[in-house]
Amino acid sequence: xxxxxxxxxxxxxxxxxxxxxxxxxxxxxxxxxxxxxxxxxxxxxxxxxxxxxxxxxxxxxxxxxxxxxxxxxxxxxxxxxxxxxxxxxxxxxxxxxxxxxxxxxxxxxxx
Amino acid sequence: xxxxxxxxxxxxxxxxxxxxxxxxxxxxxxxxxxxxxxxxxxxxxxxxxxxxxxxxxxxxxxxxxxxxxxxxxxxxxxxxxxxxxxxxxxxxxxxxxxxxxxxxxxxxxxxxx
Numbered sequence: 001x002x003x004x005x006x007x008x009x010x011x012x013x014x015x016x017x018x019x020x021x022x023x024x025x026x027x028x029x030x031x032x033x034x035x036x037x038x039x040x041x042x043x044x045x046x047x048x049x050x051x052x053x054x055x056x057x058x059x060x061x062x063x064x065x066x067x068x069x070x071x072x073x074x075x076x077x078x079x080x081x082x083x084x085x086x087x088x089x090x091x092x093x094x095x096x097x098x099x100x101x102x103x104x105x106x107x108x109x110x111x
Numbered sequence: 112x113x114x115x116x117x118x119x120x121x122x123x124x125x126x127x128x129x130x131x132x133x134x135x136x137x138x139x140x141x142x143x144x145x146x147x148x149x150x151x152x153x154x155x156x157x158x159x160x161x162x163x164x165x166x167x168x169x170x171x172x173x174x175x176x177x178x179x180x181x182x183x184x185x186x187x188x189x190x191x192x193x194x195x196x197x198x199x200x201x202x203x204x205x206x207x208x209x210x211x212x213x214x215x216x217x218x219x220x221x222x223x224x
Contacts, residue, residue, distance in 0.1 A: 096211030101153030
């Protein structure tokens, strides 16, 4: 079993839809949780950074962490064609150290 | 504020050759981490440098080595290249201040023939 599991998709939605992206993990020591967006042939861009359990909202994006279930989610409201990208979840047990990534979920938003 | 930069953008090498990739960290950051991202996979941690010392290493063989310079820029060196080394190599910088978000550069795409 991999430390971080993420459904690679692809996920296709119409413009304006609410998108839900998820990851599960096995290491209970993970404390810091991140979501990155990666456009084709580019480096990952940090979208959300969360410590421990709870919700965090930033514009159209909401990150949720449920440590009891070892499950994290990213919600995108009012999705736009420009949101079409690969979304990577990442986590670590100590801030600033090695990030463990999921495989990424490819999202396509059609206009 | 200058972001993370990497050079070259892409390069092609043959099996057995050696390669050096370079990274300049974001202004104010003193820590650099290197990751390897194979096609269709998430990035995998190679190693991290903090104040010019290796500060952690992933499951990569010794032919992957690195350096960090006093200005916090960094190099990744790979010796005896293998076909499986073909990947996007990503550099990320962070500030080691307690929050420590890692910000990535655009990557170097390495193709080994």
